[in-house]
Amino acid sequence: MCRMNSLNTSASxxxxxxxxxxxxxxxxxxxDVTIVNIALPEIGGNLHANVAGLQWVVDAYTLAFAVLMLSAGALGDRFGARRLYAAGMVLFALASLACGVALDAPMLVAARALQGVGAAAMLPNSLALLNQAYGHDPKLRARAVGLWTASGAISIAAGPVAGGLLIAAFGWRSIFLVNLPICAAGFLATLLWIPPPQAARSAQQDAVKADASPRGIDLGGQSLAIVALTAFVAAVIEWRPLGLRHPLVAGGFVLAALAGVAFVAVEARARAPMLPLSLFGKRSFSAAVVFGICVNMTYYGMVFVLSLYLQRARGYTPLQAGLAFLPLTGGFLVSNVASGWVVGRFGVRVPMIAGAITAGLGYGLLHFVDAGTPLVGLLVPFLMIPSGMGLAVPAMTTAVLASAEARRAGTASAVLNTARQAGGAVGVAAFGALAGGSAATQIVAGMQAATAISVGLLVLGGVMSCLVHPQPHSSAPGRRQADSVRVGNSR
Structure with a gap:
């Protein structure tokens, strides 16, 4: 007993x-999902980009992020999550440098897409590394996921604030260049603090032996996913300026539908699909993924619209607009940390339902905001929205990890985050189209329509939460792997 306690203490x-x-x-x-939003008016003026062009600055990143995560997760399962994570960190830094020196809008959009490629390599594999370390203990994993999710959620919420401060001090290019020291620190920490664990290598070898063909890049499925999602988002972005009957818009929707159907058909027949459809046979997994789509569609879309509202309808500077977003950070911080404790005590269903209700009420309050609403009138919804999301998202992530086999943790997390990022891209495209006018009345009307849609989506999310298995669990392979890691560390 003493020896075991010492092992656990030394491993902490x-x-x-x-x-x-x-x-x-x-x-x-x-x-980088939200920090760019606060800089959009500055970027538009400096690089001569209209609202549709600004939507592409946001969605080029989100689209690349979304459509490549599945392949990145599969490659992480095959070649090692640590290796893919480190490579993504380097690529993200280089792409951020390209964003910071972009000379025109097309160059910025291309660099943003390259950032998305690096992000796709990092995100699913960071969660896989977390699951390798904590998967043996459901309660410990729930708390670790809560802290991990809190770091990202606070970053999303803090993005506009940090962006406003950086723009005021150094200009809009600084919001991209600030990534360079962060990536350098993360890359060094990866080399020093995440050595390739012997247990993980053994698990990967066992997984490869168990499969008839090792997982890699599914080129057919990957290509169709890119075509389907890009065509759909492009059609949504151009819907308002061109009209639904325009050949590019109508053709985009048709192409997206055909590519989507073809994608499902290809994945159903592929020997090593990038999207294992069998994962969706588990009710908890499917419900959690739908929940994630609803959450990201509402939040990403609303942050884009609120950035336009604060700066174009209310006339705020980037710094003032960024500070107006400050309550979002506090709400995420408290609720994300609390979520791990709530999940450990009540399971994943309760915080998901409560979070959907709380955030939905926050969006409902925003529906009554106009250009003349006092800033204090934004405070309550700006606290309720992140409080609800921060409570629900760690529980959702825990539900996904608990429903997947240990050896498919990278793929499962990639599916979840792909769905979430895709939802975010669609949210920016759709909500941005609603608020795409230049007049304050048009922006306010678009924001009110977006809040009504957001409430409906979170009602759907709440219904999906009821289908999630209430108690997370850990798989036997995950437990055996964690035991092996502890023994290996004791040596």
């Missing part, structure tokens, strides 16, 4: 370092 600092290291990747990928 190592587990803490793993959590800190993988959180760096989550922070930087999530920070």
């Amino acid at each position: 600092p190592a587990l803490g370092r793993v959590l800190a290291t993988v959180s760096v990747g989550f922070v930087v990928t999530q920070l």
